[in-house]
Amino acid sequence: GDSVTQMEGPVTLSEEAFLTINCTYTATGYPSLFWYVQYPGEGLQLLLKATKADDKGSNKGFEATYRKETTSFHLEKGSVQVSDSAVYFCALLGSGGSNYKLTFGKGTLLTVNP
Amino acid sequence: GAVVSQHPSRVICKSGTSVKIECRSLDFQATTMFWYRQFPKKSLMLMATSNEGSKATYEQGVEKDKFLINHASLTLSTLTVTSAHPEDSSFYICSASPYWGATEAFFGQGTRLTVV
Numbered sequence: 105g106d107s108v109t110q111m112e113g114p115v116t117l118s119e120e121a122f123l124t125i126n127c128t129y130t131a132t133g134y135p136s137l138f139w140y141v142q143y144p145g146e147g148l149q150l151l152l153k154a155t156k157a158d159d160k161g162s163n164k165g166f167e168a169t170y171r172k173e174t175t176s177f178h179l180e181k182g183s184v185q186v187s188d189s190a191v192y193f194c195a196l197l198g199s200g201g202s203n204y205k206l207t208f209g210k211g212t213l214l215t216v217n218p
Numbered sequence: 219g220a221v222v223s224q225h226p227s228r229v230i231c232k233s234g235t236s237v238k239i240e241c242r243s244l245d246f247q248a249t250t251m252f253w254y255r256q257f258p259k260k261s262l263m264l265m266a267t268s269n270e271g272s273k274a275t276y277e278q279g280v281e282k283d284k285f286l287i288n289h290a291s292l293t294l295s296t297l298t299v300t301s302a303h304p305e306d307s308s309f310y311i312c313s314a315s316p317y318w319g320a321t322e323a324f325f326g327q328g329t330r331l332t333v334v
Contacts, residue, residue: 136321147224147311147328148262155321193261197323205252206313206323210261 106131110194110209117184117216125179125212127168127194136197137161137170137177141190142211148193151179184216220246222314224326231302231333239297239329241312247292248314252323253285256309268295269318302333 111126129137136155140148152161157172166181177194194209221244231237241251250269254262266282268274268289276282284306286298295314299306309330313323 138322140325145330148313148325150322150325153322197321199319204250204319205264205267206254206262207264208261 106135106196106198106205106207108194108196108207108209111212112210114213114215117214119186119216119218120183121216123179123181123184123188123214125192125194125214127177127179127209129175129177129194129196131175131196131198133199135199137168138195138197138206139166139168139177139179140193140195140208142193143190151192184214186216186218189214189216220244220314220316220324222248222312222324222326224312224329226329227327228330229332231331233303233333234301236298236300237302237331239299239310239312239331241295241297241314241326243293243314243324246314246316246324248295249292249317250315250320250323251289251295252313252315253287253295253297254311254313256311256328262311265297299331302331304333307331307333 107130138153139151141151152163154161154170160169168179191211193211196207223242225240253265256262265280266274266276274287289295311328312326315323
């Protein structure tokens, strides 16, 4: 079945540092890929998405590119802020049939210190 | 973006009782809804997928008689935890898609269930 492997962390950075959280996937067909963010005690918020190969999702300074050749969707941000501290989940939405469901990575806790 | 409302956000119940969690799509019709469970410091585990008007499809290892899912309308799905026990305490999250195969699912805020 589909699977997502994500750098588990935790990751601790200083403000304005560069962030990379690695995510690779295994899937059949043509999945859509997502990054979700979860703040303490809250539900999931969609951060960005890409629905086909070579698409780049971006939002709030975060970016990720759907790389089919390396089956990757790494999350990057050039300069993190304290307010970016949260848990980040990489996820895959299967392309249909019995694969139509969201499969999540294990999450990466990011802490940004001032 | 589309809005999914989950209620209640927090609930405490006594062991042996049942509790119902509602998931509503407020501004779109959700043909497909998903229910997830999240353990502390863990990822989300898909419990079941439901299509409006059909029986839910449960993931392996999820007790269908314990976690009753109803998706009777295009805007509402409910998860009922029956005869709850302390080990059922968890964070439950729903998500909704406008149709089977849509390239996005929208999440509710989650429900923190504590069974005492």
